[in-house]
Amino acid sequence: MDISIIGTGYVGLTTGACLAERGHRVLCVDADRAKVASLRKGRVPFYEPGLAELVAKNVRAKRLSFDGDNAKAVAHGKAIFISVPTPPRPDGTADLSAIEAVARDIARHIRDYRLIVEKSTVPVATGSRMKEVITKYRPANVDFDVASNPEFLREGCAIADSMSPDRIVIGVESTRAEMILREIYKPFKAPVLVTNIKSAELIKHASNAFLAMKISFANAVAAVCELAGANVIEVTRGVGMDKRIGPGFLNAGIGYGGSCFPKDVAAFEAISRELGYDFGLLREVQRVNEQTRDLFLKKVERELWIVKGKTIAAFGLSFKPNTDDIRESVAVKVVQSLAERGAHVRAYDPQAMERARASMNHVAYAKSPYEAAKDADAVLILTEWDEFRDLDFRKLKKVMAHPTIIDGRNLLDPERMREMGFTYRSVGRP
Numbered sequence: 462m463d464i465s466i467i468g469t470g471y472v473g474l475t476t477g478a479c480l481a482e483r484g485h486r487v488l489c490v491d492a493d494r495a496k497v498a499s500l501r502k503g504r505v506p507f508y509e510p511g512l513a514e515l516v517a518k519n520v521r522a523k524r525l526s527f528d529g530d531n532a533k534a535v536a537h538g539k540a541i542f543i544s545v546p547t548p549p550r551p552d553g554t555a556d557l558s559a560i561e562a563v564a565r566d567i568a569r570h571i572r573d574y575r576l577i578v579e580k581s582t583v584p585v586a587t588g589s590r591m592k593e594v595i596t597k598y599r600p601a602n603v604d605f606d607v608a609s610n611p612e613f614l615r616e617g618c619a620i621a622d623s624m625s626p627d628r629i630v631i632g633v634e635s636t637r638a639e640m641i642l643r644e645i646y647k648p649f650k651a652p653v654l655v656t657n658i659k660s661a662e663l664i665k666h667a668s669n670a671f672l673a674m675k676i677s678f679a680n681a682v683a684a685v686c687e688l689a690g691a692n693v694i695e696v697t698r699g700v701g702m703d704k705r706i707g708p709g710f711l712n713a714g715i716g717y718g719g720s721c722f723p724k725d726v727a728a729f730e731a732i733s734r735e736l737g738y739d740f741g742l743l744r745e746v747q748r749v750n751e752q753t754r755d756l757f758l759k760k761v762e763r764e765l766w767i768v769k770g771k772t773i774a775a776f777g778l779s780f781k782p783n784t785d786d787i788r789e790s791v792a793v794k795v796v797q798s799l800a801e802r803g804a805h806v807r808a809y810d811p812q813a814m815e816r817a818r819a820s821m822n823h824v825a826y827a828k829s830p831y832e833a834a835k836d837a838d839a840v841l842i843l844t845e846w847d848e849f850r851d852l853d854f855r856k857l858k859k860v861m862a863h864p865t866i867i868d869g870r871n872l873l874d875p876e877r878m879r880e881m882g883f884t885y886r887s888v889g890r891p
């Protein structure tokens with residue numbers, strides 16, 4: 462099928478490449494001319510394992526192409542997926558201006574039937590608003606449908622998630638829209654759940670809010686474990702073995718970040734409030750998340766006493782491993798707080814330093830973990846990259862001013878670290 466994607470970022474490019482891989486002819490469009498130019502030269506403008514290869518393969522097979530003009534997207538695709546950003550406004554509500562702009566663009570250029578699919582994460586009832594906008598601005602009598610098809614991919618394993626998702630949610634109002642989406646996803650082996658548009662929109666917000674809630678819950682349990690002398694790894698393992706709960710998203714650490722959880726929890730809380738329901742549970746999830754970061758910073762202070770003037774090595778900047786994405790990264794927030802308190806922070810990340818450099822210039826960047834740790838009073842593990850698990854710890858110890866590791870991700874084994882002579886602190890573990 463001819464398919465267009467408007468918004469060629471993490472979600473749009475991955476979706477486009479995966480749909481092309483499954484045989485569709487996909488045109489990915491983006492308003493950012495530099496991004497389109499880079500993609501046309503075969504360069505993927507962000508790091509996602511395997512994506513550059515998948516894009517190159519499908520460009521070569523002439524199933525995937527790029528453009529900077531939304532009019533071309535409307536002309537090309539029978540189905541048009543929208544995956545533009547829906548960032549938070551200061552009050553937590555979602556900024557839907559990019560969605561609205563794209564809806565107007567589509568209406569201006571639509572000449573015959575199109576299925577317009579929301580892939581961006583949006584508050585419930587955005588589909589209805591999009592329908593109103595397109596109806597208002599389209600030429601008379603041109604037929605169209607709006608559908609919701611929320612995206613559940615995780616950065617770092619986006620291709621595997623898109624190729625074999627746990628479920629494909631299709632929110633539709635017409636059989637025609639359902640048939641088109643079913644045909645698009647026929648080559649994907651995944652259960653398809655068909656709902657109305659509002660339910661599909663809510664499934665995405667409710668899923669992300671639930672996952673964030675699990676993380677905050679684990680972090681609250683970790684705080685109690687620390688006070689009681691229990692071990693949060695053992696506790697969450699025991700809890701997660703209950704099939705009703707499941708083991709995922711129960712890792713205690715420094716809190717959740719990234720471009721999705723913080724904004725989606727805030728947007729879900731805000732839309733619930735607008736609708737008349739006080740979703741106080743979600744405010745608590747947010748509060749615990751911030752408290753978790755503060756508790757980690759206190760731990761650093763407890764260990765170093767005076768942070769000002771100390772040399773601190775930050776291992777990890779991306780919001781999670783296997784990505785260069787630093788949007789709303791807790792690692793970055795921790796680094797910033799310590800730098801504001803006068804610490805000399807030297808950071809190392811396998812992929813995210815280029816992006817970090819563009820937004821944080823008061824921090825030094827090192828070419829290796831050992832260079833970052835040179836003469837450091839402490840190493841902080843802020844992102845659970847595999848590379849940090851497999852370090853030469855003897856070498857690390859040798860280069861540090863004092864061998865202290867404060868592990869915000871419970872990545873290392875406390876006993877082993879102490880045996881090697883490190884002062885080792887982690888989260889919720891004795």
Ligand code: NAD
Pocket residue numbers: 467468469470471472473490491492493496531544545546547559562563580581582583612613614615616720721
């Ligand atoms: P992104 O910033 O990586 O990409 C969005 C792209 O849209 C950018 O390249 C931008 O230039 C382009 N764009 C903005 N306005 C445009 C316009 N008017 N016309 C054409 N292009 C335009 O964002 P993302 O991470 O891919 O997220 C997109 C949406 O998907 C968000 O709603 C997000 O919440 C949701 N989502 C993201 C993830 C994730 O892991 N990143 C997962 C699931 C859902």
